[in-house]
Each structure stands twice: as C-alpha cells, then as structure tokens.
Amino acid sequence: MMDRQAPVFLDGPVGTELEARGIETTLPLWSASAIRDAPEVLAAIHADYARAGAVVHTTNTFRTTRRVLGDEYRSYLRDAVAIARDAIHPGHRLAGSIAPLEDCYRPDDSPLAKGESPGSVIAEHREKAEALAEEGCDVLLCETFPRLDEARLALRAARKTGLPAWVSICPGPDGALLSAAEVKEAARILQGEGAEAILVNCVSSARALGFVKAIAEVCALPIGAYANAGEPNPQSGWTSATSFAPEEALAHARDWQAAGASIFGACCGMTPDHLRALVRGVKV
Numbered sequence: 001m002m003d004r005q006a007p008v009f010l011d012g013p014v015g016t017e018l019e020a021r022g023i024e025t026t027l028p029l030w031s032a033s034a035i036r037d038a039p040e041v042l043a044a045i046h047a048d049y050a051r052a053g054a055v056v057h058t059t060n061t062f063r064t065t066r067r068v069l070g071d072e073y074r075s076y077l078r079d080a081v082a083i084a085r086d087a088i089h090p091g092h093r094l095a096g097s098i099a100p101l102e103d104c105y106r107p108d109d110s111p112l113a114k115g116e117s118p119g120s121v122i123a124e125h126r127e128k129a130e131a132l133a134e135e136g137c138d139v140l141l142c143e144t145f146p147r148l149d150e151a152r153l154a155l156r157a158a159r160k161t162g163l164p165a166w167v168s169i170c171p172g173p174d175g176a177l178l179s180a181a182e183v184k185e186a187a188r189i190l191q192g193e194g195a196e197a198i199l200v201n202c203v204s205s206a207r208a209l210g211f212v213k214a215i216a217e218v219c220a221l222p223i224g225a226y227a228n229a230g231e232p233n234p235q236s237g238w239t240s241a242t243s244f245a246p247e248e249a250l251a252h253a254r255d256w257q258a259a260g261a262s263i264f265g266a267c268c269g270m271t272p273d274h275l276r277a278l279v280r281g282v283k284v
Helices: 015-020 030-037 039-052 066-087 118-134 148-159 180-192 205-218 246-258 272-281
Strands: 056-058 093-098 139-145 165-169 197-204 223-228 263-266
Touching (some): 015 030, 030 039, 030 066, 039 272, 056 139, 066 093, 093 118, 093 148, 118 148, 165 180, 197 205, 205 223, 205 246, 223 246, 246 263, 246 272, 263 272
Parallel strands (some): 056 093, 093 139, 139 165, 165 197, 197 223
16 A cells, blocks of 8 residues: 555546547547547647656546447457557556446436446446456546445445555535535545545545545545546536646645645646646645
8 A cells, every 4th residue: 555645646637638639529428539539649648647747547438338338348448548558657557447337427317326226337337347457457446426325336346356446536526516524424434445545536626625634534545636627518528728827736736735635636627737736846
C-alpha cells in the first residue's frame, strides 16, 4: 500500500481534452468514439499527461461497456488499454476505468434503481473488470459512482481479479447528488469492503474540500481527489471551457493535501497544464 503522505499524481480528463482538440464526443459513446475515430489524438492526450507528471494513467474505458457497445465492447476496451500503455512512460501504472453502468449524474437511472438484480449488475461489472485485468491494467479504478450500492458491487467485482481496487465517489458537479455525510459513510463502508484508496471526483474543485475532509475522518487508506473546472454540457457531457487558471487548481489541491489527501488528479474541464501545476506545486 502506498504511503498516504507521499503525493501520487493521476492524469486528467480525456473527454474534454478530445473536445478541445476538435474531436466529437457526443453521447452515448462520449470519449470512447476516439478509440476508433481518433486514436492518435487519444494517444497524444495520454502522452501529454505523462509529460505533465502523471504516474497513474486512466484508460479511456469509461463508456466501453456491453450496454453501450454490445459485443464490440471487448475490442474497444482492448484498443483503449493498448493506446494508453503505448503512450505512457515505462514503470507508470495503468488504471482500468470502471464506471456506473448508466449515467453518472443520474443515480435514479442506475440499473439498481430500475429493479435489476444485484447479481446481474455485479456480473456486468465483473466481466469488464476481468477484461481490464486480462489486458494488463495495474489497478482498477471504480470511478464517478453517485450510488453506494453500485459502487460496492463494482468494487467487489474489481477485487475478484486480484488487482488493487480504488473507488472514487461522485457527489455531482455542484455537490448536489451526495452530502458530505453520505460520502463519509460510503467511504467507511468501501474501506471495509477492501478498497485500497478512496477518492472523490467529478465535483467542482471549489466544493471538493468538504468531501475530502469527510473521507479523511473515517479512512486510514490513501485518499484523494480529481475535480472539475468548466460546466456540464447535455450533449457532450462537459464543456472544455475552464473557469480558472492552473494556479487556482493548485490552491485547491493544497487544501486537499492539508486535509489528508495524497492522491491528486484532474477531471472534466481541466488540462495537462492544470495537472502540471499540481505536480510542481503540491508539497512532497
């Protein structure tokens, strides 16, 4: 297990970087369309985050699920992992992204909310987790979960592979999906389920601190955050326009570190420049 005091840097968003570089990212495929339509741009984004100082890189598999792609999901997933692995530095870790089966901003749209059995949901997550493990991921990152019940099932599926499993909770861009108390309780339960790190993501950078503090109150694990700039977009998922400079992102990250965070990254609307500021400015 990593030292909680030693900063570890995740990479940043793919979807909004693709949009900023002229690649269409409309739903339902969102960023997954680039795996086939613009693999060279996707590779360049991964490489830019490596140059910015990231040492843990997330695969572009957020939307590569059977629900979205049918039987093609496996080949998309394989290509996404290969593109990331070829673009990053030797020795860096690859984190296989496992996301909610439906919309991460619509907990009411979760299959569990619609009456699907926990058994079918965990089976779907396990299929993807096993595929990511088979393709050579080093860590499985269950990310952007607004519901504890599905996060627990995804974590259980990830842990079955034997790889380290991290979980990142999504309070929503404006922090309205989950309260700090709910995030705290989720962190406590997920720690007990065997997560090796607990994070919060896809929330405004200015709102993330309260959630980091809540997680720190109950977790002896490494904790962290990767947060947003800009605004949600109903067509692409998020806009690439940023609402603040890299220096402001660093100021927020220093607050997270003071609260106990040791894992730092960037989420929607951020750029490699934002990540570079974190790498250079977060205290070692």
